[in-house]
Amino acid sequence: MPASTPEPRPTPFITAEAIAKRVAEMGSAISKAYPEATAENPLAVVAVLKGAFIFAADLMRALTVPCTLQFISASSYKSGTTSSGSVELNHDLDVRGKDVLIIEDIVDTGLTILRISEALAALKPASIRICTLLDKPAARIHPARADYIGFKVPDRFLIGYGIDWNERFRELSYLAMLEG
Ligand SMILES: O=P(O)(O)OC[C@H]1O[C@H](OP(=O)(O)OP(=O)(O)O)[C@H](O)[C@@H]1O
Numbered sequence: 747m748p749a750s751t752p753e754p755r756p757t758p759f760i761t762a763e764a765i766a767k768r769v770a771e772m773g774s775a776i777s778k779a780y781p782e783a784t785a786e787n788p789l790a791v792v793a794v795l796k797g798a799f800i801f802a803a804d805l806m807r808a809l810t811v812p813c814t815l816q817f818i819s820a821s822s823y824k825s826g827t828t829s830s831g832s833v834e835l836n837h838d839l840d841v842r843g844k845d846v847l848i849i850e851d852i853v854d855t856g857l858t859i860l861r862i863s864e865a866l867a868a869l870k871p872a873s874i875r876i877c878t879l880l881d882k883p884a885a886r887i888h889p890a891r892a893d894y895i896g897f898k899v900p901d902r903f904l905i906g907y908g909i910d911w912n913e914r915f916r917e918l919s920y921l922a923m924l925e926g
């Protein structure tokens with residue numbers, strides 16, 4: 747039989763319960779920051795696909811202000827654990843004059859959120875704030891900072907709760923480190 751590469755193993759890092767608690771806190775803080783959001787002028791949530799899809803679904807349900815949901819897809823980690831150095835963006839956003847909240851799963855080198863911020867700014871929203879579940883400050887290469895951060899994490903490759911390695915492990919209900 748040919749030797750096959752062993753499958754990397756997820757090592758639990760942040761439990762589903764700890765994530766849920768933090769998401770509730772973030773939802774409350776973000777809701778307080780948009781007292782002017784109304785049914786006529788809702789907060790324009792922009793979730794970054796694919797990695798933020800679970801976080802965005804949970805965070806939106808923790809918001810108590812009127813909001814809409816749009817998606818932008820951003821891809822730079824084709825396979826493996828390092829950024830390709832270029833970000834493919836795909837979107838059809840309607841954000842002109844609106845207060846925008848970008849929901850990201852992780853800010854690592856900072857390149858993805860930098861490119862998304864530039865693309866959105868060109869569409870002339872009233873304001874842009876960034877919310878990320880995970881922030882990996884030790885890996886930062888590009889100038890990028892988030893307004894709302896769930897967890898500051900060490901410079902390790904993380905998976906689960908929507909976040910993948912080679913399209914795997916998004917289904918985990920918890921966050922894990924990739925070992926092996
Ligand atoms: O700060 P950076 O170094 O740019 O990395 C962060 C980005 O990388 C991941 O996306 P990925 O390209 O893997 O696409 P995916 O969300 O579809 O998995 C993650 O979801 C972030 O969007």
Ligand code: HPA
Nearest residue numbers: 854902903904905909910
């Ligand atoms: O730590 C990570 N895990 C998965 N995808 C990522 N994209 C950037 N950083 C990461």
